[in-house]
Amino acid sequence: MRALAAVLVGWTLLGCASPSREDPPEQGAGTDAAPSAGFPWVQPLASDGEAVDSLPAHVVQTAESEAVVMAPLEARVTAVSVRPGDTVAKGDPVATVVMPELEAAVAALRGADGELVVLERRRARLAKLQGEGLAVRKDVVALEIEIARADSARKAAKAVLAGAGLRSGGSHTLRSPIDGVVVEANVRLGEVRHPDDGPLAIVRAATGRRVSAVLPRKPDPAMRTSFVREGDDPVPLRLVTSISDASGFGYQAWFEPVTDGESGTGLEASARGRVSFRLPSEGPSWRLPETAVGRDDVGAFAIVADGDALPRRIPLDVLRVEGGDAYVRGDLSATSRVATDPERALEGRR
Numbered sequence: 001m002r003a004l005a006a007v008l009v010g011w012t013l014l015g016c017a018s019p020s021r022e023d024p025p026e027q028g029a030g031t032d033a034a035p036s037a038g039f040p041w042v043q044p045l046a047s048d049g050e051a052v053d054s055l056p057a058h059v060v061q062t063a064e065s066e067a068v069v070m071a072p073l074e075a076r077v078t079a080v081s082v083r084p085g086d087t088v089a090k091g092d093p094v095a096t097v098v099m100p101e102l103e104a105a106v107a108a109l110r111g112a113d114g115e116l117v118v119l120e121r122r123r124a125r126l127a128k129l130q131g132e133g134l135a136v137r138k139d140v141v142a143l144e145i146e147i148a149r150a151d152s153a154r155k156a157a158k159a160v161l162a163g164a165g166l167r168s169g170g171s172h173t174l175r176s177p178i179d180g181v182v183v184e185a186n187v188r189l190g191e192v193r194h195p196d197d198g199p200l201a202i203v204r205a206a207t208g209r210r211v212s213a214v215l216p217r218k219p220d221p222a223m224r225t226s227f228v229r230e231g232d233d234p235v236p237l238r239l240v241t242s243i244s245d246a247s248g249f250g251y252q253a254w255f256e257p258v259t260d261g262e263s264g265t266g267l268e269a270s271a272r273g274r275v276s277f278r279l280p281s282e283g284p285s286w287r288l289p290e291t292a293v294g295r296d297d298v299g300a301f302a303i304v305a306d307g308d309a310l311p312r313r314i315p316l317d318v319l320r321v322e323g324g325d326a327y328v329r330g331d332l333s334a335t336s337r338v339a340t341d342p343e344r345a346l347e348g349r350r
Contacts, residue, residue: 004087011243026245027288039334039340039345041305041337041339041340042338043334043336044287044289044323044328044333044336046285046334047287051348054226055214055216055274055275056273056274057212057227057269057272058212059208059227059269060212061213061269062209062210063204064209066200066205066269067176067180067202067203068203068204069095069175069176069177069199069202069203070174070195070198071174071200072164072195073099073160074192074195075098075099075192075193076097076098076099076190077096077187077188077189077190077192078098078198079189080185080188081095081180082185082301083313084182084184085184088176088179088180088182088203089176089180090175090177091175091176093173094174094185094200094235095173095200095201096172096173096176098170098171099169100168102160102161102166105160105161107169109158109161114148114156119146119259120147120181140213144239149331155225158176177200178203178205179205180206182202183204187200196238205269207267207269207273208255208270209256209267210240210256211237211254211255211257212254213252213275214245214251215242215250215253216320217250217251218251219251223239224236224277225237225238225268225276225277225279226275226276226278227255227273231272234276236258237258238255239253239254240254240255241253244255245350259327286329287325287328288325288326289325290321292326293316293321293328294336294342299315299316300316300328301313301316302338303345305336306333306335306336307335309330311339312333314330315330317329
């Protein structure tokens with residue numbers, strides 16, 4: 001209460017408090033009459049229109065900034081090409097493996113293909129005998145069953161190969177999917193690794209692609225935004241998207257770095273810093289006591305009187321709240337008078 005009284009006294013000393021009339025002005029009252037009640041009315045102060053907010057943020061990993069290298073099937077490691085700390089380019093070898101399941105699938109596919117060729121020839125001969133009435137029905141059925149079995153084995157083998165993303169057996173070289181640094185190489189020469197054992201190596205790009213932050217208000221795409229980290233130059237950002245935060249308060253937002261109007265990748269991976277917002281050049285912003293901003297289901301608002309007009313409700317876009325002051329945008333002017341207790345001012349209007 002003492003802090004609030006000090007803020008209000010400060011506004012009064014600046015000439016922002018109203019005369020002591022107890023009732024709101026009537027239509028036609030003189031322009032020197034200010035609305036008042038049992039609380040002060042203040043005039044908004046123009047803000048500098050520059051810094052809007054600065055909030056904690058961090059660079060998040062994406063598909064382009066971190067990748068894992070792993071064998072698609074159980075594999076025996078026959079060669080290891082990297083160690084932690086090595087810099088690799090996309091396509092560089094990481095490890096060479098032999099996969100027994102893949103070898104078995106290749107052999108099964110070749111066997112099924114050969115068996116189907118023989119069975120199709122038998123089917124052709126049997127069809128000719130059927131036409132002459134010399135084929136026994138049970139022989140035809142038995143042949144169809146063999147063909148179906150061989151075709152099923154062929155499809156199963158092809159499914160294994162397709163799942164592994166390979167077409168042949170033998171040794172296979174596993175390669176890095178991205179440019180970056182090997183931050184983990186959890187593999188030993190000669191060991192047998194199953195996919196459930198985790199990746200053989202993790203490669204991380206030196207730079208990140210997106211910045212994440214939780215904001216108290218929905219971000220305006222027109223705001224000038226940058227990522228600031230101590231000791232580094234600010235990196236301009238553009239808003240990618242935002243969504244209501246899972247906590248129910250504020251918005252989760254994602255940004256991408258911008259260089260000369262194009263998306264860039266100049267952020268150090270996993271870096272932590274702050275997202276700084278600046279107002280667009282067009283449109284004024286105003287500073288009010290925080291108590292002058294009301295909130296309800298519709299949104300933020302203020303009760304304002306201009307000249308000899310009756311007090312009215314106006315919507316506000318709250319940019320930030322700091323040190324007992326609220327920085328807002330709305331239908332205000334330097335001569336507007338704003339109720340410091342909007343709830344009581346609303347009651348006076350009813």
